[in-house]
Amino acid sequence: MKNKTYLKATFREITKSKGRFIAIILIIFLGTLLYVGIKTTQPVLDHSADVYLKERKLSDLQVVSTGGITNADKDVLDDITGLSIESGYQFFYADAKKNEVIQVFSYDQENDQNHLELTSGVLPKKDNEILLDHLAKKEGYKIGDTYTINDHEQLKSTQFKIVGFVTSPLFISEVERGYANVGNGSVSYFAYLPKKLFKAEVEAVMYLSFANVKKYETYSNAYKEQMAKNTALIEDKLSQRPNARLKEIQADATEKLRLQKEKIATGKKELEKAQEQLQQAKDKLALQAAQISLLPEPQKTAAQQELTTAQKQLATNEATLKKNQSELATGTAEIKKTEATIKNMKEIVYRYNDRFDNVGFQEFGSLSDRIAAIADVFPVFFFFIAALITFTTMTRMVEENRREIGTLKALGYTKAEIAKKYVIYSLLAASIGLVLGVVSGTNFLPRIIFYLMSDRYSFNKAYVFYDWDPILKAIIAFLLATLGSALIVLTKELREKPAQLLQPKAPKPGKRIFLEYITPLWSRSSFNQKVSYRNLFRYKARMLMAIIGIAGCTGLILAGFGLKDSLSSVAAKQFGPIIAYQGIVSLEDDLPAADTTAITNALKNDEQVTSFMASHNETVEIRKNNQATQSLTLMVPTAAKEFEDYLHLHSKDNKVISLTNTGAVITQKMAEFYDIKKGDTLYIYDSKQQKQQIKIAGIAQNYLGSFLYMTRPYYEKVTNQKFSANSLLLKTNKMTTKEEDNLAQVLLDTKKVVNTTFISKQIETQNQSISNLNAIVWILVTLSGLLAFVVLYNLTNINISERVRELSTIKVLGFFDKEVTMYIIRENIIFTILGIIAGFGVGRVLTHFILDKASMENMVFPLVIKPAAYLYSGGLTIIFTLIVMLVTHFKLKHINMIDALKSNE
Template sequence: MKNIYFKSLIRDIRSSFGRFVAIILIILMGVLLFVGIKSVGPDLTRTAAQHLETSHASDFQITATTGFTAKDRQAILKKMPHAQVSLGNRVPMVEHRKQKNLQVISFDKNDSQDHLQLAAGHFPGNNHEAVIDAQLRKLYPMGTKLRFTSKQLKQTTVKVVGYVTSPTYIDRKERGITTIGNGQLDGFVYTPKTNFNIPADSTMYIRLKQLRKYEPFSDQYQSKSATAAEKLMQILNARQPIRQRELQQTALVQAKARLAAQGQPVPNTAAIDQQLLQQIKLPKTEYILNQRSDNPGFSDYRSLAERIDAIANVFPVFFFLIAILITFTTMTRMIEENRKEIGTLKALGYFNHEIAIKYLLYALITATIGTTLGILIGSKALPTVVFSILKQQYIFTDYKVAYYGGPILLATGAAIFATVFSALYVLVKDLREKPSTLLLPKAPKAGKRVLLERVTPIWSRLSFNHKITYRNIFRYKARGILTILGIAGCTGLMVAGFGLRDSIGAPADIQFSQLTKYQASVTLKSGQDAVKLNSVSQLLTDASTVQSTLPVHSEQVTLKQKGTTKQTATLMAADQAAKFDAYVTLRTPQQHKLRLTNAGAIISQQLAKTLAVQTGDTITLRTTAGQRYRLKVAGITENYLGHNIYVMHAYLTKQTAKAVPLNTYLLKTKVMTPKQEHRLTQQLLDSGQVLNVNFLSKQIKLQRTTTKSIAPVVLIFIVLSGTLAFVVLYNLMNINISERERELATIKVLGFFNNEVTMYVVRESIIFTGIGILLGFGIGHLLLQFILAQASSELILFPTVIHWSGYVISAVMTIIFSLIVAIVTHFKLKHIHMIQALNASE
């Protein structure tokens, strides 16, 4: 019995091998994309997490304006005994040979944190040696002498003896900002700690044991890290007055030593000591804490993983639903075609469960092969393809891929549902019928007049073949709806894929071409008098590349509403509303013009959404100096990157109750080359009045780099969607032919030529394809909107953008696939055995 069923099963597979392969391919692609894309995001975070742990990356990096001592370290360890605390130095310097801004960092081979990974060469063995950022290998060949003029180094000329990567900089290109040069760091250098000529260490590195149990990109880690950061700052703030007294005592000792060296009498009373202290200007001790998420490239990497996760929650699911629909239909139609065989077996006395075994085995075989291949390729090959491209951007050389139970179980369950359940559904229905009923073919649907026939002027002008086509379309509505939905779904997937390609890069394009109309900003040092500010203004006026300037007040502020997370925003205050319009376009998300007034602040749309406020509400801001004040929301402006608050200078002065300096110039410039930007930056910094110069071209470049990182995932979507479209069209056409083989043989007997027989079927397909493509455009647009809503975050909003080329390519690809299927169909129809088909029911 088993042998007979096995032979029968093999015969069925051989006789309809195309259908067998098509079912496997559809399941394979559905599982592949679902499991594969669902794996990419977790694999990305898992890879980074493992690298950060093996490198013992620090959780916090704290800098102090007056440096740290061993007592500061002990204060942390006393309150947090399980912490690892290291002290070191980080100083931005200009390397004069190549004029590059480099972060010079102290190297200690015994340090327990932030282990460097050696790419070539060896670590420095003395103060004359250094290792450099591996990204600067071409610029600084092995053995190059780096020249610095800083008095903070004992040996200002050091030799490159190796290239390294650092867990602090996971992005190969992004190095962060600095207060020297053009404001952008070009790389980093490590030289022995003994080479630094600094009285107190500038940086404290902290790694907490209690954070090791959390994945570094998870919300739990972020929450626990924020709590730990607050505790660290409380400890250090408690140390602040003690540190000030230590500095005073040191300064007092130094002052007395200078007096003694000059041969002057050294005072010994406390009163005179106080007089000496008043003559010494001591810097105020301030602490700046950076969490791991503040490191260059870290947030972008996390954002990349989150975007892929968000896309994976929508795109593959819709893809899989189409695959399930087509698989379900194919399996049910296959069993319906075998009604005669089922009836024969029932008539011979076979039990229902014995008859069902063959079809359930067929379903299980296709589901098992398709699912297994889909899981293997999806979990291993697809993420590897993505990672091979991302290696160019991130320092991770060993990407970790894994099998994730959740997506695999969902995909397996769906594949079994689409095959086994569909087989059971039809078998239960058919096996209830009598053998005599099953042995007879199902009566074809009765022909009837269609609505188009009532439109006589059109109907009378149609040819006989066209009339047959329209009657068949309305006669077999279920088949037509299925075909249209299949084509529309696949076209929609391709449209959404092209839309993702266009929309991911749209925030930067719209932000910097339509909304932010200035090209650079110049931040002035605090406490500048009018004469010095005028000198900067004159420099800008004399610069040939600068077309116009606008002085504004700009600063970073934080906001926190009840029930929301803390947000950081750029506050910008202008004293000329009309002129400000030429530098920043303020408009509502509905494209209505806005203008600054003294009625309140205009805030960006994502900030309003995150804080859950609307026009008329009040927001509370906190400055870096700790001052709090409130602003009324007068409007909400369109914005795609970051959080911004725009306000009139007079209104801000009134709300803060203090003088607000115009500390920034916004620049509108001509198109500038990188060399011209560097030259202007250097001129401004050399004036001594400018703290930082920021050209937006660097932000645009960074955004484009981020966009490129997600491009491979989008390309995979498009390719697989196109492949699915082809398989779906082929499978639906096969179903159509197998269902109508007797009908097609009949018209061949009636004298229809081969081309006419082909067009008899293909003409319907052309109509369904046209309707499916148009419907697919709408489905693709809706699908893209849903995906982008998931992918958008607090700091970035993705507008729905689909260029006309996306629609055209999707339509053309679908049409080409339809033509290929039509050609294949033509050859299949030529080989229909007319007599055998007509006698099939005998």
């Protein structure tokens, strides 16, 4: 009976203090929702992508050869256990009239990899049917239309019927399709044609799928590590194929050349014979012509007609002979050309592209990693503030019930029985908040973020699951904050005797505060102001907790806006302040200087191009024990001084860096990653894996990509190679997309340019990529604002409940309602102002910490917090304070003064 009555009292405590109970639930709910939700987002995004890719059976590795893929390539890999091999055709086609570039693939319904998904229409059943990328709908194409590809070298037909639109797992991005070496250099969409329509004797690409990675998720470290081993194995197996394939091509070409020579030799003999026959025919006609004059008149007319007919035939034979002579000369010239081609044939190159080389794949993974980096900091701090306020609330609750605890002890209740009420209270509040937070955080935040990203990626469904690691951490943290705080205070209170507990705690003695020593200020303060100032310093713990709570919430809101500002400032910090050129033209390898005339003429004739400069660009690697190999772009300009107009290099302390012949300049993030300092010696590996030793002469700021810069003399010195330019840096006026595409088309038409990349497209891609994070930032800001409101309300509520007798006393003494309200609110205003100021510092530190965690090897986020961010975060905190003040005013008006003053009797 005793326990039953006490249990009722427990639930009566909940109904009596509904505001506090709901506040604890809300704080735990918000903290758990954000922490679990954001921490679960990355694994949910990665898992959803993996499910999609496994359903569509995306290949793990693509092998592309400049010499094509043959059965010999497949045979080399046949002995690898668990390897599935498929192959196909692919090429780029440029439609100059429509300014479109299409990547054309072969379609084979029997293939088990890279399944297409129909968005509308049907799969091809006839040879003249084509499937188009669903993005082609935006260009106006419809099912049933005739589609033209005028490429007689690649295809057996030119006219096709559109029967369906599809998506392909090779392209998970919905906004880009990659780059090409034809047309304007940017792929518009892809197309699939039946395999039998392709003319080429050898296929272009080999798709590989490995059984030993199927158990891993694509974006997991385990998958990446295993695929690194798989790729190394494939490269080793195919290491002899480039030379062998070159010999095969040369042998085929030599055989064709031999047959061609034989044909030419036979043609020469036939031509000589035809010439003899023609001469004999001429001699015979000449003789006939001489004999006609001797014939009688009746026979002369008939003979003359026969002679005319014979002469016409002779003229026809003579024309045919000349045509054969011309063809023979052409054939002879082609033989010489083929002989030169065989002699100068370039080395065959095999390229190995894993999933992360597919369009949009790395971008999605990077986005997921950035969310994870934010989740490692922002929600944890949010969680800490929520737990701190919960701890404070539970502590104050137990302290308020001292008299009740004393009464129960006096009535013979054991410590365990007394503690039961607070255990139930804290467990109930924590359980409700945790369950609501876990369910909401897991089911809503990842789905919302996935939905907001869905317009940029092909993934069609979020596969949500409960990630028990953050859930268990949330449970432990909030149980410690609620149950732990209650037990800690109870342990202290239950040690006291009932007589002590039944007496209220003696108020803290008043004493002079430091403001009283500032006579001009103190003498001008009103009585109410003096009371407020004394109360502030009299209850320092309360003041400190209020300031910490408000500072934490303001800091969270500022960090949210700061993240938005910083993330959106990457392109602005990189392009302009650092990169001052507007485009890069990639030239064919080993292109002689004499062959660049057409390119330079095209650039000089374009009114928008103001200047250009040749440079050597290549990808090099840095390796270090126990650290991953990192790639960076080596850039060597023809003239270091002129290069300063194209690229502005600055050190971390913003000093100008100039290239010298005594060392190289490396970008900041790569230097930090490998702990490289100015003056250090570094080993790099070029594209041919040759090791070179360089000295670091400077470390430059950089936000996108990783670069290594050298002067031309220093490059030739350390590599022992002659400098050769393979790219051009362009400076232009502001150009429209159409003008950029036209210039790219003109440059590609020279047949000496591989690709033209404009900085404007990089800026657009970067901004689109960052825009995905803006939605997450707004979620963080919104939840931080809600937490700020609940924290302010809860702290004010605690303040009032602790001081109800004090407030009743001043009301009895004649204070008006507004004066009583201001008695509390004046303190809140001071707490809020100090909290906001401290919160600005907290927010800045928190933003810097998050950005540091979110930065990667190829991307650094600058710390940029615009004035508006401070205004919004401070303004929101003030608005929440005003709302709480209004609620407080009505609550203070209804204080029962008599009950409050009799509470200790």
